[in-house]
Amino acid sequence: MWAKLALKLFSREFKRGELTVISAAIALAVLTVLTLSMVTDRIGQSIAQKSSAFIAADRVLASNHPLPEEFLSKAVQSDLKTAQITYFDTMLFANDEMQLGSVKAVSANYPLKGELKIKNSLTAEAIATKRVPSPGTVWLSESVFYSLNVDIGDQVELGAANFIIDKVLVEEPDAPFNIFSSSRRILINHNDVASTQVVQPGSRVFYRQLYAGDESDINAFYQWLKPNMKENQQWYGVKDRQSPIANSLNRAESFLLLAGLLGIILAAVAIAVSAKRYCERQYDPVAMMKTLGGSRATIRKIYLLHLTLVCTMSVTVGLLVGFVLQEIAANYLAQSMASQLPAAGFKPWLTAISTGVICAVMFSIKPLLDLFDIPPLRVLRRNLGERLLVSKVHLGMSAVTVFMLMWLFSNNIKITAILFASTLLLIGLLFALSKVIFGGGRKLGLSPGNSWSLAIASIQKRANVNAVQLISFALAIKLLLFLIVLKNDMIADWQSQLPADAPNSFLVNITESELEPINQYLAAKNILVSDFYPTVRGRINAVNGELVAREVSLQDNEKKDEEARSGIGRELNLTWRETIPNQNELIAGQWFAKNATAEASVEESMLDRLDVELGDTLTFLIGAQSFDAKITSVRKVNWTTLKPNFFIILSPDVLADFPATYISSVRIEPQQKRDFSELLRTYPTVNAIDVESFVKQIRATIEQVSLAIGFVLAIVVVCGALVLISQVQASLGERMQEIVILRTLGAKGRLIKNATLYEFLLLGSIAGLVAAVISDIALFIVQRQMFDLAGKLHPDIWLIGPVVGGVFVASLGYLMIARTMRKNTQGLLRSLA
Incomplete structure (x- = not known):
């Protein structure tokens, strides 16, 4: 009996539009969360997939020691694509010339993501390719051609093997972005490593295994791999690398997450307002039903059924509309990004349904309870029930619900707390202000x-x-x-x-005698160049007279001195300057005075790594010579400017007697490439690193x-x-x-x-x-x-x-x-x- 009455009343009110507000609000909440979640999920996957070209794969397993073949076999069984890379430095010989270069030996499937770019001759146009050097052939970067004075088809000697030069290597998707590393790039087939006989016990070699595939397959493989990994093996993706692209991706993910959170807040506000308004409109019908003998239990069943029907219909409509909207958005974005967006997972659907149901129940339950308490006398006294209009319990339940939804959606308590607290502050200020004004x-x-x-x-x-x-x-x-x-x-x-005139190449290994003529040549050709920085490699040996722990070799079974002070464990590139670099910001202390003696400026993160502060003394070791320098300033460095940056800058007097090479960044326009190539031919010992x-x-x-x-x-x-x-x-x-x-x-x-x-x-x-x-x-x-x-x-x-x-x-x-x-x-x- 009550169900028939409830359905009849529901139909009548729906036709009159009584339920449209709350229905639209719930549908809005669902479609908002679904659209935002699916679009952000698909965009995030697309950007991550494209950005995977920076490491030539979705994930990389890295080690300084050979990696087990068993890992690759298991990955293939897990429906993943695999490839191998081996890095080492060695001498290259040709035409009575020799050159130290960085060799990269790659397997046939390399790269799993992205493309190689090569040229058929030094003057030809670059073309993209997915293939790698054939066994017995080698691809060389342009600077190696100039250093060895060779051309396509010539023969070079690498270790115990001879190779035919087949292509000019222009670009690698995963080329290391390190301006102090060698620009002499050499690419060979992985099957040729053994024939070179360069890799021997104790050789400095780096090994990489590349993996690509569906995210679920990668995660499943990693669950198997993790217990089998050793301490000297590292598993990473593109967002784990400390690079501008990783920072951009992480920021973008955070923004999209933030947008989803704010979408939930907006949807929750709409539902809370609408549910309360709907219940207020039902005060008179409930009073009438009680006057005519309707029990509280019957009325409760009627309106709970209404809530269930509204929730079901609204969630369904919201899912349908949200799916259509995100498909339209995905198609538009796919055209703009020139790539098809991956399909979203099940999480956006579950999130949207959960949000709709939770919001409908939590924001409606208190107004419904108030509705059930409406006295029959309201039929005669219209003001009865007005005391229920503002409920602290309802406000409290709504606030807790919004907070929990935000927390569950973001899984980040800090950002949830910041947004929620600022929202509460806004509400409090506005409520007080409204009392004063109104x-x-x-x-x-x-x-x-x-x-x-x-x-x-x-x-x-x-x-x-x-x-x-x-x-x-x-x-x-x-x-x-x-x-x-x-x-x-x-x-x-x-x-x-990355301004329009950002540097796209670096000049490294410039001697002091070459500095002036190179600078004059660049000025004559109108090539934009940054400051020239002298560089000397040195190690931090002690802090305030206390020796720091040196780097140990796991290969030689050395053990770390646990009692020694923590240090860097490697040599640093040191420089000196009279003025602070433009891309650096002084955040503590004072920059070097004109007559500064034995002073050092330290980058802020290095301050934490060394556990030092202003006034401490660092002892440096360069070759067999050591010297002290006092920390007088701390800098914040923008590492993404594509200009030379340094952890430690010393006052000019400290390194004046040490031999140094110079480094600078330049901007090469397309029409200036021939002039730049001529510079490299003139100075073959200068390394040019292209980051275009x-x-x-x-x-x-x-x-x-x-x-x-x-x-x-x-x-x-x-x-x-x-x-x-x-x-x-x-x-x-x-x-x-x-x-x-x-x-x-x-x-x-x-x-x-x-x-x-x-x-x-x-x-x-x-x-x-x-x-x-x-x-x-x-x-x-x-x-x-x-x-x-x-x-x-x-x-x-x-x-x-x-x-x-x-x-x-x-x-x-x-x-x-x-x-x-x-x-x-x-x-x-x-x-x-």
Whole structure:
């Protein structure tokens, strides 16, 4: 009996539109979370897959010792593609010339991700290829051709084997980005390593195994591999490398995660407002049912069934619409990125369904309980039940629900706490502000019959409702401003790291006698060049007279001295300068004075690694000579500028007597490549390291990340607009009553329209101002804690926030009630009835 009544009542209310608000809000929550989750998941996978070219695979297993073949066999059984790389340095001989080069021996499947670029001659155009050198042939980088004075088809001697030069090696997807490493690149087939007889016991050799495949297969393989790995073996992906691309990917992931979190907050606000409003509209029907003998249990069953039906329908609609939206988005982004986006997993679906169900239940349960407590006497006394309008329990449950959803979605308690705390601060400030403003509306003394007077009177009359609306408006504006400013700051930071004139090559191993003529040649050819830095390799041997632990060799079974002070364990590239480099920021101490003696400037991370501070003394060892230098300053270094950077810079007097080579970065335009090649021919001992491909890859990835961020931002903006719509719609019935009363009292249509417009303008401006300030504070914290940005305040949005908030809310609110205002009084009364 009760089920039939519940279904009939549900059908009637659904036709009347009583359930549309809460249904739309739940569907909005589901489609928002599903769309954001699926789009961010697919974009993240796509960017990660493309960026895997930086390591030529999805994952790499690295070691300084031979790796078991068993690993490769198991990977093949796990449906993974595999490849092998062996690195070593050796001498190359040809035409009575010799050259030390870096040999890279690769198996047939290399590279698993990305492409090699080669040339058929020194003057030919570069072409992409997936093949590797055939056995008995070798590919050499351009600088090796100049050093050995050889050409395609010539023979070179590498160890005990002879090789035919087949191609010019232009680009490797996983070339090491180390400006102090050799630029003399040599690529051979992995099967030729044994014939060279270079690799002997005790040789310095590096081994890599490459793996590529589905993420699930890789993870399953790693679960098998992990217990079998030794301490001297390292497993990593592209995001684990300390490089500009890894930083960009991690920042992009954090932003997309943040956007998802803010989408959940917006959806939760829409559901909370809508559920409360729906229950308030049912006060009269419940009172009528109780008057006619309906029991509390029956009423409870009816409305719980309504909630179940609404939740089921809304979640289903939200999933369908969300899936369609993300497919449209994915197709658009796939065209823009020139690649098909991978399919999303099951997690976005589970997240969306869970969000819809949890929000529907948790935000509705307290209003429903209040609904069941409505007394039958409300039929005669209409004010009964108003004390239930604001419930601290409901607010508390809503807050806890939002926090738990954010935490579950992000799995990051720090960022969840920052966003949640800033939101609570915003709500608290706005609630207090609304009491002051709305409570003082009558004291302004504005004249009757004035639109501003009517607007302020309307705001004061609905003080509680407007306070809730003000909070919702400000929350939506705050989240939108937060994402927009963060997006702009991130992209600006990326662009500052890689400006249009960023260096694309490095000159290394320049002697002091070559310094002046090379500098003059570059100036004559209008080639942009950075400062020349002298470099000397040295080791930190002691700190304040206490010896540091030296690097041990596991191969020789040496043991680390556990009692010795921790050090670097390797030689560092040291330099000296009179002035601080442009890409460095002094954060503590003083830079070298003109007559500085034995002083050192240390990069901030090195300060932590050595566990030292300003005033400590470092002892350096260069060859057999040692010297001391006192730490007088600490620098923050931007390692992504593609310019020479150093952990330690010494005052000029310290290294003046040591022989040094110089290093610099240059910008080579396409039309200057011939001039640059001529420079290398003239000075064959100078190494040129081309990073043009590296720069292009970073720029391409950043463009894709920026596009993804922009699209996700657009989704969140739409969600914010829908939250504002739900708030305005919630007060539509009361506004219709006011319009009827004002028209009955003779108010003109223009007066009513202007008053409504001014009311929304005031609400939006106040919301925008507070939202801008709180958003900027939260943004400052998040930039420093989550994105490793410098963090700064943005006073300009304090002005933009009120203007945009006022215009946006006024326009949206006015458009929504414009149709209501066009109705005559009789039509409005019929609608209210």
